[in-house]
Amino acid sequence: MLSEYRVAVAGATGLVGRTILRILEERSFPVGEIRLLATERSAGQEIEFAGRKVKVQIARPEAFEGMDLAFFAVGTDASRILAPIARDRGAVAIDKSNAFRMDPAVPLVVPEVNADALAGHRGIIASPNCSTIQMVAVLKPLDTAAGLARVVVSTYQSVSGSGRGGMVELESQLQDLHSGRKAAVRFYPRQVAMNLIPHIDSFLPDGYTGEERKMILETRKILGLPELPVTATTVRVPVMVGHAEAVNVETRRKLTRAEALRALAAAPGVVVMDDPAAGLYPTPLDAAGRDEVLVGRVREDPSIENGLDLWIVADNLRKGAATNAVQIAEHLVSARLIG
Amino acid sequence: MLSEYRVAVAGATGLVGRTILRILEERSFPVGEIRLLATERSAGQEIEFAGRKVKVQIARPEAFEGMDLAFFAVGTDASRILAPIARDRGAVAIDKSNAFRMDPAVPLVVPEVNADALAGHRGIIASPNCSTIQMVAVLKPLDTAAGLARVVVSTYQSVSGSGRGGMVELESQLQDLHSGRKAAVRFYPRQVAMNLIPHIDSFLPDGYTGEERKMILETRKILGLPELPVTATTVRVPVMVGHAEAVNVETRRKLTRAEALRALAAAPGVVVMDDPAAGLYPTPLDAAGRDEVLVGRVREDPSIENGLDLWIVADNLRKGAATNAVQIAEHLVSARLIG
Numbered sequence: 001m002l003s004e005y006r007v008a009v010a011g012a013t014g015l016v017g018r019t020i021l022r023i024l025e026e027r028s029f030p031v032g033e034i035r036l037l038a039t040e041r042s043a044g045q046e047i048e049f050a051g052r053k054v055k056v057q058i059a060r061p062e063a064f065e066g067m068d069l070a071f072f073a074v075g076t077d078a079s080r081i082l083a084p085i086a087r088d089r090g091a092v093a094i095d096k097s098n099a100f101r102m103d104p105a106v107p108l109v110v111p112e113v114n115a116d117a118l119a120g121h122r123g124i125i126a127s128p129n130c131s132t133i134q135m136v137a138v139l140k141p142l143d144t145a146a147g148l149a150r151v152v153v154s155t156y157q158s159v160s161g162s163g164r165g166g167m168v169e170l171e172s173q174l175q176d177l178h179s180g181r182k183a184a185v186r187f188y189p190r191q192v193a194m195n196l197i198p199h200i201d202s203f204l205p206d207g208y209t210g211e212e213r214k215m216i217l218e219t220r221k222i223l224g225l226p227e228l229p230v231t232a233t234t235v236r237v238p239v240m241v242g243h244a245e246a247v248n249v250e251t252r253r254k255l256t257r258a259e260a261l262r263a264l265a266a267a268p269g270v271v272v273m274d275d276p277a278a279g280l281y282p283t284p285l286d287a288a289g290r291d292e293v294l295v296g297r298v299r300e301d302p303s304i305e306n307g308l309d310l311w312i313v314a315d316n317l318r319k320g321a322a323t324n325a326v327q328i329a330e331h332l333v334s335a336r337l338i339g
Numbered sequence: 340m341l342s343e344y345r346v347a348v349a350g351a352t353g354l355v356g357r358t359i360l361r362i363l364e365e366r367s368f369p370v371g372e373i374r375l376l377a378t379e380r381s382a383g384q385e386i387e388f389a390g391r392k393v394k395v396q397i398a399r400p401e402a403f404e405g406m407d408l409a410f411f412a413v414g415t416d417a418s419r420i421l422a423p424i425a426r427d428r429g430a431v432a433i434d435k436s437n438a439f440r441m442d443p444a445v446p447l448v449v450p451e452v453n454a455d456a457l458a459g460h461r462g463i464i465a466s467p468n469c470s471t472i473q474m475v476a477v478l479k480p481l482d483t484a485a486g487l488a489r490v491v492v493s494t495y496q497s498v499s500g501s502g503r504g505g506m507v508e509l510e511s512q513l514q515d516l517h518s519g520r521k522a523a524v525r526f527y528p529r530q531v532a533m534n535l536i537p538h539i540d541s542f543l544p545d546g547y548t549g550e551e552r553k554m555i556l557e558t559r560k561i562l563g564l565p566e567l568p569v570t571a572t573t574v575r576v577p578v579m580v581g582h583a584e585a586v587n588v589e590t591r592r593k594l595t596r597a598e599a600l601r602a603l604a605a606a607p608g609v610v611v612m613d614d615p616a617a618g619l620y621p622t623p624l625d626a627a628g629r630d631e632v633l634v635g636r637v638r639e640d641p642s643i644e645n646g647l648d649l650w651i652v653a654d655n656l657r658k659g660a661a662t663n664a665v666q667i668a669e670h671l672v673s674a675r676l677i678g
Contacts, residue, residue, distance in 0.1 A: 150642055154493035154585035156535050156574065174513060194579050195624045196495050198636055198650045203615035207596065207638035229642035233585035233650065235495065238577050240533050246493035246572035248587075257546065276542035285534045297537055299546035303489055303568035311537045311572065 002339040004032030005329075006066060008091065010059045010082055011073035012036035013045060015163050016096060019322035020071050021049050023291075027326060030333070037063050067091040068339050069332075071325055087123035092338050094125050094325045098210075101126040101218055108221050111327040112269040113140045117222075118328070118337055125328055130320030131155050131211070131234065131243055132218040137293040137319075138312050139249070141267035142260065143223060147252030149306065150229040153215065156237045156244040157200060158284060159192060161316045166192075170238055188236065197236040209234060242284025243316040251306045260298050260308055269319070274298050282313040290315055291323045341678040343371030344668075345405060347430065349398050349421055350412035351375035352384060354503050355435060358661035359410050360388050362630075366665060369672070376402050406430040407678050408671075410664055426462035431677050433464050433664045437549075440465040440557055447560050450666040451608040452479040456561075457667070457676055464667055469659030470494050470550070470573060470582055471557040476632040476658075477651050478588070480606035481599065482562060486591030488645065489568040492554065495576045495583040496539060497623060498531060500655045505531075509577055527575065536575040548573060581623025582655040590645040599637050599647055608658070613637050621652040629654055630662045 007024070011017040013036075024031055034049055037059035045056045057063055059082060064070055070086040072079045072095040079097035086093045100106040107117040108126045113136050118125065128136070135153060142148060159166030165187045173183035173193035183191045190197050201210030208216075212232040220228050255263070265272045273282045274296040282294035293314045301307030314320055332338040346363070350356040352375075363370055373388055376398035384395045396402055398421060403409055409425040411418045411434040418436035425432045439445040446456040447465045452475050457464065467475070470492075478487060498505030504526045512522035512532035522530045529536050540549030547555075551571040559567050594602070604611045612621045613635040621633035632653045640646030653659055671677040 152491050152587045152642070154572075156495065156576070174517070178513070178517065189618055190622055191624055194577075195581075195622050196576065196578060196583050196652075197622060198583070198585075198620055199618070207615055207636065231587060231640040231642040231646065231648055233493075233587075233636065233648055235583075235585065237495070237535065238533075239535060242534075244535050244537070244574075246537075246574065246585075248491045248570060248572075276546055279528055279538070281537055283529055283534050283536060285530055297546065297572065301570040303491070303570040307570065309570055309572055313535075 002068065004030045005068040005339060006033040007031050008035040008037055008064055008067040008070040008086065009073065010037040010070060012047060012056055013038045013042040014073055015160060016073040016317060016321045019317045020073055020325060021047065023318065023322050023326045025050055027330070029326060029329065035063060035067065061085045064089045064091055069094070069329055072096060073321070083124050092121070092123055092125065092332060094127060094328050096127045096321050096325055098129070098214065100124050101128060102221065108218060109328050110136055110222055110324060111331045112137055112267070114222050114224065115331050118331055118335065121337060127321070127325045127328060128218045128222060129211070129214045130161055130316040131157060131245065132215050132222070133320050133324050134243060134293045134312050134314035135215065135245055135247060136219055136222045137267070137269055138264065138295050138310060139219070139223060141263040141270070142249060142251060142255065142308070145259065145263040146255045146306070148223070148225060148228055148249065149252050150250040151219070152248040153232045154246045155232070155234040157234060158237065158239040158242050158316060160241045161243060167240055170240065192236060193238050195238065198233065200234045200236055239284050241315060241317060242287045242313055243320060244284060245312045247310045247312055248301060249308045249310065250304055251308065254306045255308060257298055257300050264295055264298070269293055270295060272296065281311060284313055287313045287315045291318050293319055341407065343369045344407040344678060345372040346370050347374040347376055347403055347406045347409040347425065348412065349376040349409060351386060351395055352377045352381040353412055354499060355412040355656060355660045358656045359412055359664060360386065362657065362661050362665045364389055366669070368665060368668065374402060374406065400424045403428045403430055408433070408668055411435060422463050431460070431462055431464065431671060433466060433667050435466045435660050435664055437468070437553065439463050440467060441560065447557060448667050449475055449561055449663060450670045451476055451606070453561050453563065454670050457670055457674065460676060466660070466664045466667060467557045467561060468550070468553045469500055469655040470496060470584065471554050471561070472659050472663050473582060473632045473651050473653035474554065474584055474586060475558055475561045476606070476608055477603065477634050477649060478558070478562060480602040480609070481588060481590060481594065481647070482564070484598065484602040485594045485645070487562070487564060487567055487588065488591050489589040490558065491587040492571045493585045494571070494573040496573060497576065497578040497581050497655060499580045500582060506579055509579065531575055532577050534577065537572065539573045539575055578623050580654060580656060581626045581652055582659060583623060584651045586649045586651055587640060588647045588649065589643055590647065593645045594647060596637055596639050603634055603637070608632055609634060611635065620650060623652055626652045626654045630657050632658055
């Protein structure tokens with residue numbers, strides 16, 4: 001185990017990249033040298049990290065030379081090119097994009113759920129889609145307790161899930177409406193302010209979107225249940241930060257509400273907020289700024305023999321992206337899988 | 340059949356009451372005399388109807404005297420008192436509140452779905468909950484085509500579903516946030532701007548909310564399927580007008596996407612907006628101002644043998660409330676069940 005790690009962050013000026021930097025600081029990850037990488041457009045900017053000003057460099061192949069660890073908070077195409085370069089130069093790449101998630105040779109990891117998948121990694125590790133992460137954190141303890149039989153999920157995803165562009169779009173459309181103007185649609189396929197867009201990522205031939213497909217396939221891979229029946233409808237909502245999910249679960253054995261709550265309360269990284277009588281349930285505002293996955297509205301669903309309804313909320317920038325990536329790095333360090 | 344009907348609208352100054360007046364005009368309902376009724380607070384206001392100014396009166400028992408038809412767009416407690424009074428004085432009461440919906444002696448009607456239930460009415464007819472109306476309009480043709488086996492619904496309900504107070508709350512909270520203030524929470528249990536509230540109506544002992552229970556029980560009654568397994572999670576979203584629903588349906592016989600689309604396209608009051616390749620799917624903004632229920636994102640759900648996923652959107656003030664009530668009145672007239 002090294003006492004300090006040389007860390008590169010590709011996409012350091014983006015919303016998730018900056019959140020990775022904040023979380024490395026917050027969790028006192030043992031960073032020795034840090035290299036902030038971005039496209040030519042952002043190069044030269046200075047970003048503060050742990051009290052020092054660090055100049056952003058262009059994410060050229062040489063920039064990964066000598067790094068122990070490289071976080072990738074860039075698009076899928078950029079990751080596909082850069083992550084193998086980082087790996088070939090000796091760094092372990094932790095990638096939040098969709099580039100390698102379903103690659104059988106690449107572990108897809110939510111540390112609380114399947115940290116064991118990190119053993120035997122080959123230099124690239126994938127962090128799942130934001131909506132998958134928060135769902136599997138809650139599904140795992142239910143699977144352990146009673147076996148999962150089927151999952152039906154509807155998502156309520158905030159605009160920050162699309163990066164800064166989504167936040168600017170919502171803000172400027174609200175400004176337009178407030179000023180009595182028509183909302184200008186620039187970023188999303190439809191107006192998002194005062195509206196809902198059931199269209200995240202592109203449509204596939206079977207009518208599901210890429211986002212829905214990711215939730216289905218990634219959930220199966222992370223839980224190690226390759227045949228698990230899952231269906232998903234993913235929807236963009238006019239909320240800045242925090243994704244929510246209404247999840248209907250069928251288990252193999254009956255779980256009462258009390259048993260489900262016990263299993264969830266004992267699950268790492270999960271916080272139960274469930275006391276209807278006291279008006280306690282999680283909302284995106286409760287999740288924003290937190291690293292845990294919040295769950296509430298746990299109900300026995302009498303429409304099926306072993307049914308449960310749940311409401312799951314998390315900060316999509318933190319646990320849904322940056323925190324999960326940093327937790328992967330922490331696990332690599334503590335399990336001596338790096339350096 | 341009368342050539343004109345004497346019509347009372349109780350709750351005439353409210354959001355739904357005003358929409359009822361607009362829709363009576365739009366659809367040229369044969370209104371002779373009109374009486375606009377409200378609480379003392381609103382009495383004396385003048386509202387324009389069909390080119391004349393009508394003064395709002397207090398909704399006293401005598402106000403229903405001589406009326407053929409009385410629309411109730413008031414709260415459940417007020418309906419419980421006033422609708423029987425109107426009926427006893429000879430009017431047919433069409434009530435949009437929760438007061439009589441599950442009363443076995445009261446028809447609960449979405450005219451496109453179960454207009455036949457109006458025959459033999461006893462003077463009070465209930466219009467269902469907004470989120471139920473749009474769902475059953477779409478479920479009915481699927482039930483006819485293949486038999487329903489189970490329904491799982493997650494809702495995305497706009498603030499106008501709570502009346503003017505909900506709209507004022509969202510508007511003023513957005514204004515607060517825009518001005519850099521903390522959003523003042525006055526109307527809903529939690530902040531609704533930039534947030535989601537999985538709490539509509541009160542919590543029941545089993546953890547479901549009243550709104551969720553209504554969707555379950557009303558759906559069964561309207562479809563005439565008293566045992567239909569249904570579960571629901573209902574959520575308030577920061578949208579002004581238009582409710583959306585992600586619905587997962589299990590049918591008794593297999594329905595392909597093409598068969599489902601054909602059944603839906605032939606259903607009265609339903610408009611199919613489903614062409615993913617062209618980016619065509621309904622959003623609340625598409626539904627606002629329309630009287631039909633819009634459906635899209637129809638997919639075969641491979642997580643179960645006979646599964647379908649659908650996305651249903653409607654204007655909650657129009658088809659979800661006022662339009663449905665006026666359509667009930669139209670049917671009473673055309674079927675000679677009144678006057």
